[in-house]
Amino acid sequence: xxxxxxxxxxxxxxxxxxxxxxxxxxxxxxxxxxxxxxxxxxxxxxxxxxxxxxxxxxxxxxxxxxxxxxxxxx
Amino acid sequence: xxxxxxxxxxxxxxxxxxxxxxxxxxxxxxxxxxxxxxxxxxxxxxxxxxxxxxxxxxxxxxxxxxxxxxxxxxxxxxxxxxxxxxxxxxxxxxxxxxxxxxxxxxxxxxxxxxxxxxxxxxxxxxxxxxxxxxxxxxxxxxxxxxxxxxxxxxxxxxxxxxxxxxxxxxxxxxxxxxxxxxxxxxxxxxxxxxxxxxxxxxxxxxxxxxxxxxxxxxxxxxxxxxxxxxxxxxxxxxxxxxxxxxxxxxxxxxxxxxxxxxxxxxxxxxxxxxxxxxxxxxxxxxxxxxxxxxxxxxxxxxxxxxxxxxxxxxxxxxxxxxxxxxxxxxxxxxxxxxxxxxxxxxxxxxxxxxxxxxxxxxxxxxxxxxxxxxxxxxxxxxxxxxxxxxxxxxxxxxxxxxxxxxxxxxxxxxxxxxxxxxxxxxxxxxxxxxxxxxxxxxxxxxxxxxxxxxxxxxxxxxxxxxxxxxxxxxxxxxxxxxxxxxxxxxxxxxxxxxxxxxxxxxxxxxxxxxxxxxxxxxxxxxxxxxxxxxxxxxxxxxxxxxxxxxxxxxxxxxxxxxxxxxxxxxxx
Numbered sequence: 001x002x003x004x005x006x007x008x009x010x011x012x013x014x015x016x017x018x019x020x021x022x023x024x025x026x027x028x029x030x031x032x033x034x035x036x037x038x039x040x041x042x043x044x045x046x047x048x049x050x051x052x053x054x055x056x057x058x059x060x061x062x063x064x065x066x067x068x069x070x071x072x073x074x
Numbered sequence: 075x076x077x078x079x080x081x082x083x084x085x086x087x088x089x090x091x092x093x094x095x096x097x098x099x100x101x102x103x104x105x106x107x108x109x110x111x112x113x114x115x116x117x118x119x120x121x122x123x124x125x126x127x128x129x130x131x132x133x134x135x136x137x138x139x140x141x142x143x144x145x146x147x148x149x150x151x152x153x154x155x156x157x158x159x160x161x162x163x164x165x166x167x168x169x170x171x172x173x174x175x176x177x178x179x180x181x182x183x184x185x186x187x188x189x190x191x192x193x194x195x196x197x198x199x200x201x202x203x204x205x206x207x208x209x210x211x212x213x214x215x216x217x218x219x220x221x222x223x224x225x226x227x228x229x230x231x232x233x234x235x236x237x238x239x240x241x242x243x244x245x246x247x248x249x250x251x252x253x254x255x256x257x258x259x260x261x262x263x264x265x266x267x268x269x270x271x272x273x274x275x276x277x278x279x280x281x282x283x284x285x286x287x288x289x290x291x292x293x294x295x296x297x298x299x300x301x302x303x304x305x306x307x308x309x310x311x312x313x314x315x316x317x318x319x320x321x322x323x324x325x326x327x328x329x330x331x332x333x334x335x336x337x338x339x340x341x342x343x344x345x346x347x348x349x350x351x352x353x354x355x356x357x358x359x360x361x362x363x364x365x366x367x368x369x370x371x372x373x374x375x376x377x378x379x380x381x382x383x384x385x386x387x388x389x390x391x392x393x394x395x396x397x398x399x400x401x402x403x404x405x406x407x408x409x410x411x412x413x414x415x416x417x418x419x420x421x422x423x424x425x426x427x428x429x430x431x432x433x434x435x436x437x438x439x440x441x442x443x444x445x446x447x448x449x450x451x452x453x454x455x456x457x458x459x460x461x462x463x464x465x466x467x468x469x470x471x472x473x474x475x476x477x478x479x480x481x482x483x484x485x486x487x488x489x490x491x492x493x494x495x496x497x498x499x500x501x502x503x504x505x506x507x508x509x510x511x512x513x514x515x516x517x518x519x520x521x522x523x524x525x526x527x528x529x530x531x532x533x534x535x536x537x538x539x540x541x542x543x544x545x546x547x548x549x550x551x552x553x554x555x556x557x558x559x560x561x562x563x564x565x566x567x568x569x570x571x572x573x574x575x576x577x578x579x580x581x582x583x584x585x586x587x588x589x590x591x592x593x594x595x596x597x598x599x600x601x602x603x604x605x606x607x608x609x610x611x612x613x614x615x616x617x618x619x620x621x622x623x624x625x626x627x628x629x630x631x632x633x634x635x636x637x638x639x640x641x642x643x644x645x646x
Contacts, residue, residue, distance in 0.1 A: 011399050012353045012383060012424040013324075014261045016299070025354075029300050051327035052300040053229070053262050053426045055352040055360045055385070059300070059327075 002044050003060065004068060009037040016054035019043060027054045030062035038071030122146070122169055125181035126157035134178055135159055141176065142169035160185060193533075194275035196237075198419060201407050202280055203376050204269075204395035208431055209474040210283050213438040214274070215533055216478045218540065220284030220437040221554035225270055225320045226313030228306060229263030230299065231256045232291035235417035237279030237409035238264065242271050246291030247312060249305045259297040261411040265422055266324045267291070268408030269430035270437065279409050279419060283434020286441070286554070290318055295325060303330035306362075310336035314343050319440055322433040323349040323368075324426035326360025333362050341367040344608060346446045348433045350425035352385030357465065364389030369436070369450060373397070373428035374471055376404050384425055390468035392457050394431035397423030435474055443544070443551030443559040444481050445601075445608035452481030485600060486523040489545060493522035493596035496629060497589050504636035510585045514636070517589020521546045522596045546590070547597050547607070557610070562620075565607045567627035570594050578635045591632035598625035 005021035007028075017028040019041070028043060029050065048061040124146060126134055134157075139146045144163035163169040166184055173182035193214065199205070213219065224244070231248065234240040246256030258264040267289050272282030294309040295301040306323070307330065313321045321340050326349065337347050351372040352360030363370030370389045373381040373396020380386065381396050398404040405421025412418030432453065439449040455461060456477045459470030497518035501511035528534055528543035540552035547565065550558030558564055570591035577587035601607035602621035605614070612620055 010353075010383075011422075013299070013422055013426045014265075014420075029298055048300075049303065049328045049330075050300045051303055051306050051325050051333075052295060052298075053325050053350075053424070054299060055326040055350065055354065055425065056383075057354050 001046060001060075002042060004040065004042045007032065007036050007039055007041045009034065010056065012056065013053045016056060018056055019060070025057045027052075027056045027059045028062050028065075029059055030065070032065065036065075036067065036071070039067055040069040042066050042068050121160055121185040122163050122166055122173075123149075123181070123183055123185045124159045124161075124173060124179060126159065126178055127180055128157055130157040130178065138173065138176070138178065141172060144169065194281045195277050196272075196274060196279055196281045197277070198280045198407060201403050201421075203403070204397070204406050204431065205281055205283070207376070207378070207395050208283075208435070208472050209476075210281070210434075212475040212478045213283065213435060215535060216482060216529055217284075217438040217442040218286060218537070218551060218554050218556070219274075220271070220287030220434070220441045222551070222556045223284070223286075223320065223437045223441045224288045224290055224316075224318045225284075225322055225433060225437050226290040226292050226309075226316070226318035227263060227267045227270070227322045227324075228292045228294045228309040228313065229258075229266055229322075229324055230260035230295045230297065231258035231293035232263045232267040232289055233258040233411050235264060235268075235409045235411060237273050237276070237417075238268055238271065239273055242273070242285075242287070242289055243267075244288050244290045244316075246293065248293035249308050249312065250293055250296050250301065251305075253293065253296065256291040256293045258291075258293075258411045260295070260299060261413070261418075261420065262299065262324070262426065263291065263293070263295070265406075265408045265410035265420060266322070266426060266430045268410055269406060269427065270322065270434040272408055280407055282408075283431060284438040284441070287434075287437045290316060301325070303327060303333050306330075307332040307336040310340050310347070314340045314345055319345055319446070320433055320437050321345050321347045322430060323347070323362060324424075324429050326350060326352050326363055329361045329364075334365055337362050337365055337367055344446055344610060346436050346440075346450060348429055348436065350429040351390050353383045353424050353426075354385045355383045356385065357387040359385050359387050359389035369432055369453075370468070371425060371429040371432045372468060373423070373425045376401055378471060380466055381423070381425075381428075383423070384428075386467070387465050390465070392432060392453060392468050393471040394428040396425050396428030397421065399423045432472060435472060435477065439477065439481055441551060441554070441556050442482055443548040443556050443607075445560065445605055447605040447608065447614075448481060452477045456480045483526065483529075485604070485606060486526045486545060489593075489596050489600050490519045490523035490526075492599060493518035493589075493593040496596055496632070497592035500588055500592055500629070500632045500636045501585075503633065506585075506636055510588075510636070513585030514589040514592060514632075517586045518593035518596065519589075521590045521593025523593075524548075545593070545597050547594065560608050560610050562609045562611050565598065565601065565609055565621060566624045567591075567594075567598075567631060570628040570631040574631050574635050578638065584635055584638070588632045588636045591628050591635065595625045595628035595632060598622070598628060 005019040019026045045062040050059040146159040146161035173179045274281040274285040292309045294305045349363035373384040375398030397406040406427040457470035497514040524544045573590040577583040
């Protein structure tokens with residue numbers, strides 16, 4: 001599945017990646033560079049019934065991602 | 075005549091009980107402040123401190139500097155208004171003498187080194203607003219700080235760090251596929267364990283809620299922070315199988331029957347399960363925090379308001395500090411594994427950070443001899459919203475000084491009164507005189523509640539003082555063996571019987587034996603009514619019946635002892 005939204009690094013625990021899509025927030029599992037925070041990205045992966053410390057909502061086990069637009073600040 | 079005697083006895087009983095209640099109750103509400111920070115001058119330093127007259131300028135400071143042949147600076151930019159300066163001079167003694175004669179100078183003296191010996195002496199404790207907010211000092215003063223209690227931390231693992239010594243950690247286990255070690259490869263689990271058990275009053279780093287607990291690390295989350303319901307369920311089972319009295323879960327996920335069943339098994343075995351409520355900032359508490367058997371913990375910031383990230387709704391039990399990193403020093407500061415693999419003092423936020431405050435609190439209360447039911451009830455009943463549950467705040471924020479009063483002090487007062495009444499009643503039924511009754515009553519108060527006025531007078535931070543301020547049945551907890559309190563042979567009529575054998579033979583010590591039996595009868599009666607003692611060999615539904623029967627037996631022992639030779643005593 002694919003989702004598009006704004007990527008946010010949220011300071012919860014040691015930090016979690018959150019994709020803010022239209023209508024819901026998804027926690028992303030996978031490596032992302034700090035420079036991507038604040039940008040619009042597209043993610044490909046699967047919803048996973050994962051337990052974790054993030055607890056911000058549904059979790060996407062990310063296979064790949066691509067930048068759609070750069071962070072606003074850049 | 076008989077009616078007169080009866081009335082006299084009733085008066086005695088009522089008067090005594092009222093006196094004890096009045097004597098004991100105020101102490102239960104005394105909140106003795108933390109031991110004062112003693113700021114003691116510790117000898118002269120090498121620097122000169124000068125307080126110039128208000129309104130002095132930089133030019134005045136320069137002139138004074140020239141006068142003493144050194145360089146003086148304002149102590150801080152703010153100190154310029156107060157004209158307070160400090161600096162190095164070659165000859166301190168003569169400089170002070172010259173300045174004291176100068177009209178521009180109000181004070182001239184050698185700088186003193188000040189230090190605080192307040193408890194705890196961990197240097198970063200002043201930044202731990204969270205521990206002060208919940209009143210952790212009440213636990214440190216009034217409980218064995220978790221001694222004898224095993225807390226399983228299911229997380230990313232736990233590693234020893236500078237301020238979490240290896241002696242606090244039991245050999246852990248990793249249930250994460252492909253990961254052999256229970257060491258923390260992420261930093262989250264060690265931070266959580268730090269809030270529970272960080273070494274405290276060791277002159278290093280930060281403090282923790284219950285520093286004497288044993289942490290059982292169970293790694294169920296990978297370095298990514300993710301795990302599965304199967305791993306979490308297996309971790310809960312592992313925790314209980316390895317003797318954990320508290321199972322801590324700063325994690326959550328979707329509902330799982332496997333996790334719910336594991337939680338049920340843990341609770342049925344007598345463990346308390348504490349879990350973070352979740353970080354959605356919306357309604358809907360994460361699982362397993364939402365399960366009714368679990369203490370689900372939401373988060374507040376430094377001001378006490380619900381943290382914006384904290385989930386709420388059905389299943390939320392209480393709130394605790396989870397931090398708000400938008401505010402300066404608003405995070406929860408603990409020693410943990412740093413990003414480079416070393417250790418680091420990190421200020422984090424989340425309901426993951428809130429939940430360990432509750433886990434530490436229940437561990438400390440359990441170590442004071444409270445049963446799991448009583449420890450949970452002490453926290454919930456005394457939370458700030460006065461027993462009123464709301465979706466946003468559960469029962470409110472935990473308040474540990476109140477929990478200590480509710481869970482430790484108030485029951486002791488009640489037990490003392492009941493013990494005293496039982497002793498007087500036994501003496502009355504046996505036809506004993508007032509002297510016998512007074513001896514028995516004093517012993518009953520001692521056996522049921524100890525000299526618990528002590529905590530109001532001095533810090534009861536050592537085992538003998540804790541024992542002296544506790545009822546007899548709670549002595550094992552005072553010495554760090556809380557499980558003994560709940561052992562079937564201890565929470566029984568065995569002690570009164572032994573006391574009867576040892577002390578019942580002499581007419582001089584017999585009132586003490588009667589008081590001992592009456593006091594223990596009172597303690598067991600209280601425990602039966604409140605599940606305040608949970609004997610580990612019985613299902614909880616039989617617990618009250620067992621304790622009540624032992625209370626009756628103890629009372630029978632008291633009556634038997636009091637009746638022994640009573641006729642002889644009455645004989646002229």
